Amino acid sequence: MISVFLVDDHELFLSGVRAELEGDYEVAGWASDVDEAIERIRQANPDVVLVDVHMQGGGGLAVVANVLETHPDTRFLALSVSDAAEDVIAMIRAGARGYVTKSILPAELADSITRIHEGDAVFSPRLAGFVLDAFSEALPQEHDPELDQLTNREKEVLRLIARGHAYKSIAKRLSISVKTVESHVSAVLRKLQLSSRYELARWASDRRIV
């Protein structure tokens, strides 16, 4: 059974998610502030951590960055009421493998946790849209094309995600396997985390969007 740790400073939400997950997942623990979360996650060493973005004392960013320093294999799924580009991009760049909003349906949340645990990335249509937008402009020469650009195939996959297609449907349309779709998404995630694109930060900060 996949062990899941919950971090959220909103008690009501925390207990709601806990009730939803219990039974199908092993809830390894929960925390409602940043320092407590870092300490307990290190102790519990769960498979997947669901982490809220906006919290006192550094928020989800601090949790992800600190835990990954000592436990690099921990997988994070950001769960937030915000879907502003700056929050999404910042969490992904800090090391979260997915970002979903709190309005997500319980079944979809469970599906996301399972996929994150399997090493996959979870891209919501909105996140796919942000990435396409951020990587859309051509770059000057000195950039690393390996990391700072998306391949046409990666763009096609992201576009289909943004259009609301499931991986299975994407695989069918592009005549590739679901595994190949997953590897494209993981490649995009890696680029998002490692890319030196200076636009990425600027783009996110001057686009305070819903």
Added chain:
Amino acid sequence: MEVQRDRLALARSSSDRWLAGVAGGLAHRLGVQTVYVRATFVSFLLIGFAAYVGLLLLTIDSAVDTSEDGREATGQEKLALLMLALGGLLLVRELDLIPSFIVPAAFVLFGVAALWDRSTPAGRSKLTRLVAPNVGGAPTLGRAIGGGLLLIIGVSLLFSGTNVVREAGKLVTGVLIAGIGAAVVFGPWLYRLAKELSAERSDRIRADTRAEVAAHLHDSVLQTLALIQRSPDDPRKMVTLARSQERELRNWLYRTGASEHSELEAAVLEAAGRVERDHDVPIEVIVVGTAAVDDDVEALIGATREAMVNAAKHSGADVVSVYIEADADSIDAWIADQGRGFDPAARTGNGVGIAGSIVGRMERHGGRATIESNSEDGTEVHLSLPRRAVAE
């Protein structure tokens, strides 16, 4: 409206102030530099002090920032100011209320004021420009000459009078003692008054902000919560209400100020919001790239709205996805649902909706529309609009 009130009543300045802003407000009202008004107050010593306190009690506190005052006194007002000052001087002289050195001292003070003044030309009225044309940081030639002249006149007047030095010495001592006494008696009171005024002002600003937030929440969130409570048997309606409220609240919280983002995105979001409200189906909108809304883009948005309405009305899907991408060559929109689907070929004849408002509209504007639909994957409408060259 603030400006209007400010013009009618004599108000104290909230920004241009040493004590309670009386001099600043008066200067603002009369359209002269504050420093000259202060100099006037100071040169009349105790009378000036009494006048200051009197004005402080009579005037209202102004929320208007007078620091960037562009107002200039009219000729009439300047004349009135001049006559007022002269009249005041003559009056106190007649009444023997002032020692003889007051007039020279006033000259000295105005001279010093002119030399000290470091204001910008924009905030300077014509009256003061006579004394000091084109002002920068350091005293300019005109101002130096004007100020120096006043100083010389004042000082020479001081020393030419008989017994004036001794008399002045006595008076200065007397005035000093009286001043200290006044400071001891009125100081704490004045200080407290000034403090209370500033506390009151920040309280008012806070209350205004609070009232604005309250008004907004009342019109939006509270209304929606009331509506949700009234429709407990209709979960779909509740979800739509919550969603549209969420959209609106996010707009209010995050979008204010960042106005220059895509017109296209704003227009599509607005259209989607309306369809969502009318048909109680959530619509996910994602827009990549930016575009201004011209006639062609308007047509694309119109066709997108029709496709959203069709999906919301007929597909039976829980959610409609809209993805729009604008790049240099074209703007593409995909409107997808995972509903029951239909046969596009069969519907083309009878449905004015699809033939006219989607396909026809796109073609009239040089674009095209394709519809894919089956009972398994649902329906996806693809709209494509080439972007015209800038030259055209």
